[in-house]
Every structure is written in structure tokens, then in C-alpha cells.
Amino acid sequence: MLYAYAVTDDPGPEGGAPLPRSGILPELGVERIRESGVAVIASPVPAGLLDAEAIAERINDPEWARERVLAHQAVVTALLGTAAVLPLKFGTLFSGTAALRATIETRRTALAEALDQVRGAREWGVQLFVRQPPQAAPHAAAGRAGPGAGAAFFQRKREARAAEQAAAAALDRLAADSHARLARRARAAVMNRPQPAAVHRRPGEMVLNGAYLVAEQDEAAWREDLAALEREAPETGADYALTGPWAPYNFTGGALGAGAGGGVGSG
Amino acid sequence: MAVAEPPRTSGDVALADLLDRALGKGLVLWGEAVISVAGVDLVYVGLKVLVASTDTAERMRRAGTSDPTRSVALRDG
Numbered sequence: 001m002l003y004a005y006a007v008t009d010d011p012g013p014e015g016g017a018p019l020p021r022s023g024i025l026p027e028l029g030v031e032r033i034r035e036s037g038v039a040v041i042a043s044p045v046p047a048g049l050l051d052a053e054a055i056a057e058r059i060n061d062p063e064w065a066r067e068r069v070l071a072h073q074a075v076v077t078a079l080l081g082t083a084a085v086l087p088l089k090f091g092t093l094f095s096g097t098a099a100l101r102a103t104i105e106t107r108r109t110a111l112a113e114a115l116d117q118v119r120g121a122r123e124w125g126v127q128l129f130v131r132q133p134p135q136a137a138p139h140a141a142a143g144r145a146g147p148g149a150g151a152a153f154f155q156r157k158r159e160a161r162a163a164e165q166a167a168a169a170a171l172d173r174l175a176a177d178s179h180a181r182l183a184r185r186a187r188a189a190v191m192n193r194p195q196p197a198a199v200h201r202r203p204g205e206m207v208l209n210g211a212y213l214v215a216e217q218d219e220a221a222w223r224e225d226l227a228a229l230e231r232e233a234p235e236t237g238a239d240y241a242l243t244g245p246w247a248p249y250n251f252t253g254g255a256l257g258a259g260a261g262g263g264v265g266s267g
Numbered sequence: 268m269a270v271a272e273p274p275r276t277s278g279d280v281a282l283a284d285l286l287d288r289a290l291g292k293g294l295v296l297w298g299e300a301v302i303s304v305a306g307v308d309l310v311y312v313g314l315k316v317l318v319a320s321t322d323t324a325e326r327m328r329r330a331g332t333s334d335p336t337r338s339v340a341l342r343d344g
Contacts (some may be wrong), residue, residue: 007296069290073285087288087294089290091328095326114294167308199283201283243284246284248276250292252292252293253294
């Protein structure tokens with residue numbers, strides 16, 4: 001079997017930056033397989049190491065799974081800056097070199113286009129957190145003399161609902177506006193589903209979970225756009241978190257895979 | 268290309284973001300035929316289910332915070 005990490009530019013028969021020594025498992029080497037004008041970075045996996053039985057035994061061990069994700073990421077990260085890189089989804093296994101080569105060959109045009117899209121650019125993540133406890137409605141109507149206590153009660157309920165809706169709409173606008181301004185200088189941009197509080201574990205609510213593919217020559221200006229948003233933050237009560245640079249996981253060309261489905265924890 | 272200044276986030280947030288990316292995104296190369304022929308879809312499907320579970324993600328994060336050097340390594344990504 002072959003565990004594949006990424007598709008990159010083909011450095012040619014002689015070229016290519018040195019590859020990491022170890023792969024998805026510490027004992028596995030990493031090699032470059034050239035096919036159809038691109039290169040696949042992969043580890044040969046001896047039988048029994050990552051087959052169904054082996055996985056079934058370890059699947060409930062989060063530490064093991066986590067180490068595998070980190071190992072995948074370490075290989076992908078080592079490739080960044082040496083060539084255009086399309087990171088593969090974690091867990092991409094092929095039955096062997098023949099299956100891998102056939103897969104690449106049938107997708108070579110789309111792969112070349114996807115590599116062109118990410119060449120010379122890096123992915124950044126921006127998350128927007130808002131510390132705003134959902135405000136209860138103003139109780140101004142409480143003391144007002146009116147047609148009756150019942151009517152006043154329902155009036156307060158209506159006002160509370162209206163206030164909640166207005167607050168939610170304001171957050172949506174803030175997220176959309178922030179995303180639009182960050183997307184302006186980006187080569188491509190995506191809005192992913194915000195992480196729930198149990199995942200991000202930061203104060204406040206995540207209202208934007210964006211990813212931005214930014215050409216290196218535009219990075220300084222893009223960072224300035226982010227800084228401008230942050231300068232406005234005291235007024236908007238917003239907290240922007242920047243992560244990256246990432247391998248362009250969000251910009252690998254969604255139409256490539258016949259099996260490209262929905263994401264886990266992101267949309 | 269030069270590595271940019273470190274991100275301004277904690278390792279925990281970066282791990283959650285990595286899981287979002289490496290498991291939820293990334294290039295999907297295989298077609299249906301490859302899945303059935305290779306017979307290794309359990310690796311992907313199994314781990315997808317694993318991390319889709321909030322409880323498991325939480326345990327993975329706890330495992331991650333037990334050794335701060337690993338969070339540092341992760342941030343470099």
C-alpha cells in the first residue's frame with residue numbers, strides 16, 4: 001500500500017528538495033513518485049501496518065490518531081516553499097503504485113490547474129470572535145402604563161425577539177463584511193462553518209471561520225487589511241485570530257475528486 | 268520562501284484548525300472504483316467518524332495539551 005501526503009510540482013528526474021525522513025508512521029520512509037507531470041509524495045506501507053485490522057485496533061486511541069494527523073501535517077509542511085503543494089486529505093491510501101499512477105494520470109489536467117492556482121501563494125486562516133452575551137431585551141416597557149399587564153408582557157416578548165434578531169443580523173453583517181474585505185486581495189477565499197465553542201475554547205462566539213489564499217507579493221497588503229479590521233475592533237467588539245501559513249487545504253480544487261464530500265467540522 | 272511570523276493563536280486552536288483542514292478539507296484523489304479496489308476506505312471513513320465525534324476531538328485535544336512541545340511543533344505548521 002501507499003500512503004499519500006500531497007501532490008506537488010514535478011521537480012524533474014534529478015531535482016527535488018530533500019524529503020522528510022519519516023512519514024505517517026515513524027518507521028516509514030517518504031518518497032516522490034513522478035507521474036503525468038506532477039509528483040506525489042507518499043510512503044510505502046508494508047502489509048499489516050495500516051490495513052483494516054490494524055486501523056480497527058487503533059481507531060479508539062485518540063493519541064495514536066492524533067499523532068498520525070500530526071505526522072501527515074509534518075510531511076506536508078516540510079514540502080511548503082519547495083514547490084507548489086496540494087495537500088491530500090488525511091488518510092489517503094492506495095493499494096499500490098499502479099493504482100496511484102492511474103489515479104494521477106486520469107486527473108492530470110485538473111491537477112496541473114490546481115497546482116497553478118496555489119503556486120506562489122499561501123493559505124491563511126482568520127477567525128472572528130465576538131464577546132457578546134445575547135442581550136436580554138430592554139425592559140423599558142415594564143413600568144409603562146398600558147392597556148394591561150398581559151399586553152405589556154407580549155410587547156416585551158416582541159421587543160426581546162426583535163432585539164435578538166437585530167443582534168444576530170449585526171453579527172452576520174460583521175462576519176460578511178470582514179470576509180469580503182479579507183477576500184479582496186486574496187486569490188481565493190472560503191467561509192467555513194464557525195467552530196462550536198467546545199472546539200475553539202475561546203471566550204466569545206466564533207462568527208467567521210475564513211480561509212484565504214494570498215499570493216506572497218500581496219501578503220503585506222493583505223495583512224494590512226486585517227490590521228485595519230483589528231483597529232476597528234474596539235467599536236465592533238470583535239477579536240480576529242490569524243493562523244497560518246497553512247498548506248492550501250482549502251484550495252485544492254474541489255472538482256478533482258469523484259469522492260469529494262462534505263467536510264468534518266467545517267463547511 | 269521565508270516562513271512568516273508565528274501565528275497569534277494557541278496550540279489548541281491550531282490543532283482544531285488542523286483537524287478541520289486535514290480531515291475536512293484537502294485534495295480527494297480517489298474515485299469510487301479506487302475505494303472499492305483498494306479496500307482501505309476504513310482508514311479514511313474510520314478516522315472521519317472518529318474526529319467527527321466531539322467527544323473524541325476533545326480527548327485528542329487533551330492528549331495534545333499534555334505535552335506542550337507538540338503544540339509548539341504544530342504551530343510551526
